[in-house]
Amino acid sequence: xxxxxxxxxxxxxxxxxxxxxxxxxxxxxxxxxxxxxxxxxxxxxxxxxxxxxxxxxxxxxxxxxxxxxxxxxxxxxxxxxxxxxxxxxxxxxxxxxxxxxxxxxxxxxxxxxxxxxxxxxxxxxxxxxxxxxxxxxxxxxxxxxxxxxxxxxxxxxxxxxxxxxxxxxxxxxxxxxxxxxxxxxxxxxxxxxxxxxxxxxxxxxxxxxxxxxxxxxxxxxxxxxxxxxxxxxxxxxxxxxxxxxxxxxxxxxxxxxxxxxxxxxxxxxxxxxxxxxxxxxxxxxxxxxxxxxxxxxxxxxxxxxxxxxxxxxxxxxxxxxxxxxxxx
Amino acid sequence: xxxxxxxxxxxxxxxxxxxxxxxxxxxxxxxxxxxxxxxxxxxxxxxxxxxxxxxxxxxxxxxxxxxxxxxxxxxxxxxxxxxxxxxxxxxxxxxxxxxxxxxxxxxxxxxxxxxxxxxxxxxxxx
Numbered sequence: 513x514x515x516x517x518x519x520x521x522x523x524x525x526x527x528x529x530x531x532x533x534x535x536x537x538x539x540x541x542x543x544x545x546x547x548x549x550x551x552x553x554x555x556x557x558x559x560x561x562x563x564x565x566x567x568x569x570x571x572x573x574x575x576x577x578x579x580x581x582x583x584x585x586x587x588x589x590x591x592x593x594x595x596x597x598x599x600x601x602x603x604x605x606x607x608x609x610x611x612x613x614x615x616x617x618x619x620x621x622x623x624x625x626x627x628x629x630x631x632x633x634x635x636x637x638x639x640x641x642x643x644x645x646x647x648x649x650x651x652x653x654x655x656x657x658x659x660x661x662x663x664x665x666x667x668x669x670x671x672x673x674x675x676x677x678x679x680x681x682x683x684x685x686x687x688x689x690x691x692x693x694x695x696x697x698x699x700x701x702x703x704x705x706x707x708x709x710x711x712x713x714x715x716x717x718x719x720x721x722x723x724x725x726x727x728x729x730x731x732x733x734x735x736x737x738x739x740x741x742x743x744x745x746x747x748x749x750x751x752x753x754x755x756x757x758x759x760x761x762x763x764x765x766x767x768x769x770x771x772x773x774x775x776x777x778x779x780x781x782x783x784x785x786x787x788x789x790x791x792x793x794x795x796x797x798x799x800x801x802x803x804x805x806x807x808x809x810x811x812x813x814x815x816x817x818x819x820x821x822x823x824x825x826x827x828x829x830x831x832x833x834x835x836x837x838x839x840x
Numbered sequence: 841x842x843x844x845x846x847x848x849x850x851x852x853x854x855x856x857x858x859x860x861x862x863x864x865x866x867x868x869x870x871x872x873x874x875x876x877x878x879x880x881x882x883x884x885x886x887x888x889x890x891x892x893x894x895x896x897x898x899x900x901x902x903x904x905x906x907x908x909x910x911x912x913x914x915x916x917x918x919x920x921x922x923x924x925x926x927x928x929x930x931x932x933x934x935x936x937x938x939x940x941x942x943x944x945x946x947x948x949x950x951x952x953x954x955x956x957x958x959x960x961x962x963x964x965x966x
Contacts, residue, residue, distance in 0.1 A: 516846070517846065520846065520849070584914070584915065584918070585914075585918075588918040588921070588922070591922055592921065592922070592925060595922075595925040595926065595928075595929055596925070598929055599925075599928060599929050599932050602929065602932040602933050602936045603932055603936070605936050605940075606932070606935055606936035606939045609936065609939035609940050609942075609943050610939055612943050613939065613942055613943050613946060616943065616946040616947055616950055617946065619950055620946065620949070620950050620953065623950065623953050623954065623957060624953075626957070626965065627953075627957055627960075627961075630957075630960075630961045630964055630965065633964070634961075
């Protein structure tokens, strides 16, 4: 009984083993697919771009290699492995393109940035050239003036030294005068040119400007007058030169000078003080070349503060003279 | 040992062998994944960029349906899988083709920009 059982078991095991073992016959399709995968993996440009997909392809190929059973199943697995390899190759190629794309995009934006830089450079260069041109004109004019001065002196000297006739000397003097005034004219022109360039920057740098409904307001702080005084402090007049420069850029506009005080003390007295201070500024401005027929002054007293009168800082700001370039 | 026991062992093996050979009818929804993959491939431009794979995917799916009707279940399952993987390949190929196209476009526009920069800025450029 026991021997019979062993026999049966042995036969069954043999049958099962024979079912499992497939003779390792040469499989051309599998070889071809294996070659494809090797080809992909040895391609140094593509290798490493799609590791996951390559891994899947490898697994599919191994499954096909290890497959037992019927030809249909095996050829199905070989087919799947082949497609997996193609998918991996396509994905690797795409990754490669994406990297190129990245590089191209960087190049593109770098070029655009460069373009805007160059455009800005060009604009700056144009401005610099214009500035240099004006500066050169100024220099030329100065040189001409110096030369003419020299000529004037020389002529005057030679006139004296040669003891010319009165008429000749007179003529020489007239000539010298003409040249001197030419030189002066050249200097004025040069000054004007340089003024035009520098005035705007200077105004904006040093003056407190404010745009209001009535016009541009230049606020002069409480440094112009000593406490309680109505005459300008020493040096106050020269600090007004910049204001004059600004005012002269708009020679057609009327100017109003307004005096303001803080709220300390008697209102009546403050009104008078502000009136007198405004007038002092007006006079200073006129003496610096502002046409007297376009300027007027007004005392506003303490009623138009621009800051709080509660603290000293605010009061200092309220003590001021506003020079208004009226819009109409 | 009784003959009953031997019969039992034999029966078990026969049953197991039979079970291995018989292919049960697969679920009705075995086509779903392949169908979906084909639709995705169509949406990403498979017919334009990977027409061969698209044809394979559709033909194999059609064959799989016929095989199911004729109860050739095993072949049908293989065919469905092959259909789906062809659709997948078509999707990947379409995406890659689009990347390639963008590369070419950008390369061209960069060259044009480069020329324009040279024309506009001359020696200052680069």
